[in-house]
Amino acid sequence: MAPAPSRGLALLRATGPAGIASAIVLVVAAFAAVFGPLLAPYDPNLPNLSLAWVGPVGGHLLGYDFEGRDVLSRLLAGAQTTMLGPLAAVVISVPAGTLLAVTAAWRRGASDAVISSSLNILFTFPAILLALLAAAVFGASLVAAVLALSAAYTPYVARVLRGAALKERTQAYVAALEVQGAPATSVCLRHLIPNIAPLIVAQATILFGYAMVDLAAISFLGLGVQPPTANWGVMISENQAGLLQGYPLPALAAGACIVLVVIAVNVLGERLFEQARVARR
């Protein structure tokens, strides 16, 4: 097998121009997420009420927000919480979901029944509701929201992957390995999981989109990231008053950033999904 990076690149190239464009957008966004605060031309957190709502002028491409802070700087700084939070949720729920799915698929029988029915029950909680509950219990914070979302997404990931894992489990090569006496964990880690890896990656990408939207929504409601920490969802709620007063730019700019990144995530995720589907035939 070719080494992982070149296989990854080949996979990416196979997603077509739309997929590549999306990947580029995401790389830019990731860059902003990591280096955002350093790239910001002005202090994203310094209020200056005398400049509140002033439109684009001078070096301020997107104008000022409701507290007189530079919008562009705040967007760059906010990229961090807006995207690293969802990333954490994905990083927690995808391995957890994969573990559950593979365990259920590997053991089948009673273990599978137990895991599947518990997952079905956990499914009754929409992610946002769980995050609201978490905020009520533990106080509103980014950490609480991320944990709640992870808990809500894990059963979803497990359910999606369980089908694929089951199919893989019944392949002939798995039986051959079992007969040779290979231990279960080894077979799973070195063969089963790598074979459903494209599906996992595709699912993780799409999940990131959901997580971003959910987390931004929760922050918008004031139950996630707390102001004055910069966050695109928070920026929308902070600047909502401006909509009615004729200063829509700050809120719209934050909204546009969210939409752009989510489109890129969706398009890339869908393309990856297609590739995963084709590869499994």
Added chain:
Amino acid sequence: MSDPAQPGASRSTGTASRAPLLEVAGLNVLLKVNGTRRPALRDVSFTVAPGEAVGLVGESGAGKTMTARAVGRLLPAGAHVQGSIRFASTDIAAITGADLRRYRTQVAMIFQDPRAHTNPVRRIEDFMTEALRTNHGVRAAQARDRALDMLAQVGIEDGARRLRQYPHQMSGGMLQRIMIAAALLIKPRLLLADEPTTALDVTTQAEVMAILDGLRREYGLAMLFITHDLDLAAAICDRTIVMYAGQIVEVRSSALLHANPLHPYTAALAAARPDIAKTVHRLRAIPGHPLSAFEAPPAECAFAPRCAHTRDVCRATAPGLAELDGGLSRCARAHQLRGQLQAVPNA
């Protein structure tokens, strides 16, 4: 792609007394595959008389299903049709709309996989009576009665209960009988049967074939019967057409097909089928693999590479369909091989 060597209009044998029900002349079909046009049928011409059963035999890719679909106007989108298909003296190759629907009420198709071709969420009664109610204006209650009657004729008991059931509650054999019953209900003039028993197990095959054959004769319907089984075609059809690589290579009355085939391919097909009464030490397969129309070289005999009787003349030009002994053969050496082709093993 027309064949320059073909002499004038070739006539089918044996049934010139009445005007033919179906007349296919010079049919060429090109399919769009990955953006390029490839031939699927090359210069196919034949007729079917009213009440006559004609078999269409060939291996995969020979073009037999494509021919049936062309006649049934069910070719895939993007298919290019040249030549004429005349049904009851009307050219139906290009008609559309209400005319096309009217044509369809006279031609019934029986498909190979009955389960895939029935709507899984509709009851059998709906499936059987849909055409009657929609196209023939028959009232629901009356249509139901006719369906019940027809179910009895195809040997299905307890028809009333079956009508209320769904396709997934029935076996393949029963579904195929229902498909036949539904086809006969609209009283078509021509049946297009596309390998109707291939998907069934052997015992069911025999039952279903018997029903199909019996009812067809009883109602006096013409039939184009597609199959890869030469013996089956010869058993129930008056005439048999053998196809290879998108072309017709032999037309012969069924009775003479085994005794005196006119084309080496027909003989090889017949010889390849193991005879249950004899013991052989080696199965006689035809060497090589069957060609489809677009793989066939245009300037020589398509069967030449696999034929035991190839000579230089076979590679020189593409042979045309010529009359011989009351049948038609597309073999350059047909005259020379006359009488020698039966049960000749293809070494």
Added chain:
Amino acid sequence: MASLFIASFVIFAALYLAPGNPVAALSGGRPLPPGSIRVLDQRYHLNEPFLAQYWYWLDNALHGNLGISITLRENVSTLIASRIWTTAGLVLYASVIIVVLGVGAGIASGLRPGRLDTSTLVVTAISAAIPAFVAAIGLIVVFAVKLRWFPALGNGTGFLSNIRHFTLPAVALAVASLAIVARVTRAAVREESDREHVQTAVSRGIPARHVIWRHIVRNAAIPITTITGITIASLIAVAAVVETAFSLNGLGAYLVQAAQSKDIAVVQGISLVLVTAFVVVNLLMDVLYAALDPRVTLGSQPR
């Protein structure tokens, strides 16, 4: 049903575990004389074991008693009842939009490959990425501020005024879901059009409109119902966001406020109601699925 039971357990347990003294929460932080504390302990069974408390709560809930809101000092049930129609109306309005526009667009583009189809794909790709709160502010800017067609806030009074006030929120709620439903519908219609049983109908000369409605759409209705059901169920949670954005007086907005002010009883009560609604919608969807597909018996869906 089991899921509902367990969900209620989770809701109760989560809030039971909330840090802080329940008596302090009930009293709003004011110091109480010991006699009052004893009364509260008794009335709310605060000294009894966890499971007993859970049972009391559930029993009360089933009888319509969901406790008392700390901040508003009223029965939670009353507070919920006065707001439930807002949320229900909003979700219903959005559902209608999703079904009519989403399924409609999906069918239209699924049946006709070409310009309509590609434009639908592009539009849905974009709108699927627009979360409800972003759609909300976009709609407010365009339709409420610039064009002044619709109001930006509040419930309105009277039925027609309600509809006017609910339109932008319903659209905001529906935007993203609409796109998903349209895409899935389109895919389902496409796939169904290629099936062999459709060919059978065509070969019999059945007129096109019958083939489309009785065979293609009717069969595609199965996956379409599934995705529509899932989407509508998810609306129940997202409604909270839209209600907040448009200052609508609904359960979701109230839940958010209660979560912020740690009004435990309210959070519990509303969560229970919302989760019940979620489960009921899923149940209805299962029933509908079984009704549409005769190969499936209720309770054994091939998901």
